[in-house]
Amino acid sequence: xxxxxxxxxxxxxxxxxxxxxxxxxxxxxxxxxxxxxxxxxxxxxxxxxxxxxxxxxxxxxxxxxxxxxxxxxxxxxxxxxxxxxxxxxxxxxxxxxxxxxxxxxxxxxxxxxxxxxxxxxxxxxxxxxxxxxx
Ligand code: ZN
Numbered sequence: 001x002x003x004x005x006x007x008x009x010x011x012x013x014x015x016x017x018x019x020x021x022x023x024x025x026x027x028x029x030x031x032x033x034x035x036x037x038x039x040x041x042x043x044x045x046x047x048x049x050x051x052x053x054x055x056x057x058x059x060x061x062x063x064x065x066x067x068x069x070x071x072x073x074x075x076x077x078x079x080x081x082x083x084x085x086x087x088x089x090x091x092x093x094x095x096x097x098x099x100x101x102x103x104x105x106x107x108x109x110x111x112x113x114x115x116x117x118x119x120x121x122x123x124x125x126x127x128x129x130x131x132x133x134x
Contacts, residue, residue: 004070004124013040015054023118025059027078027094036094055132057096058089059116060132068105083103085129088098102130112118 009017017040019026028037032049038057043050066083070076081100087095100108101119114129 003076003120004126009069012042016040017052020118023055023125025096025116025127026054027057029055035090036090038094038096039051050126054081054095057094058087060089061085061087061114061129062111063100063108063112063114064095065110066108067098073125079105081108083108083114083129096127099128100128100130102126 004021004129007013007017015026015028028040029035029052030037030044030047030049031051033047035044035046036057037052038043044052045052062085064084064086066081068077068079069082081103082097084095084097085098100114102125103119113132115132117128117130119128
C-alpha cells in the first residue's frame, strides 16, 4: 500500500508542486494586500483579490505543533511525524503542514528549530523539515 497518494494538481496549486519538483518551497503573496497565502488558494481571504505573485518561502522555521500519524496498513516501522511548522525569516508568520525527518518522535518538542529538505516518497516529491544542526 503506498504511503503517499500523488497530489491532484489544479491551476491553483500547480506552481507549488512545480516548485517542489525543483526543491523549492513556493508560496503566494497577494498583490492586493501583500499578505502571504498558504495553502495555495484562488482568492485572497483578506481582501478578495484574485491577483498574486509567487515567491520563495523561508527555509527555516520552528515546530508550532505536531502529532504522530500511524499508517493504517501497519507497514511503516515508525509513525510519521506530522508538524505545523511556522516559517521564520519572512516579513510575517506563515505556517505549513509537513513532516519531520531525522528526529525520533521521542525527541520532538514544540519550538525546536527546523530547516526545509525534500524527500521522494513512493515517487512523490514532498517538502519536509529536519532539525537544524547545531
Ligand atoms: Zn489580499
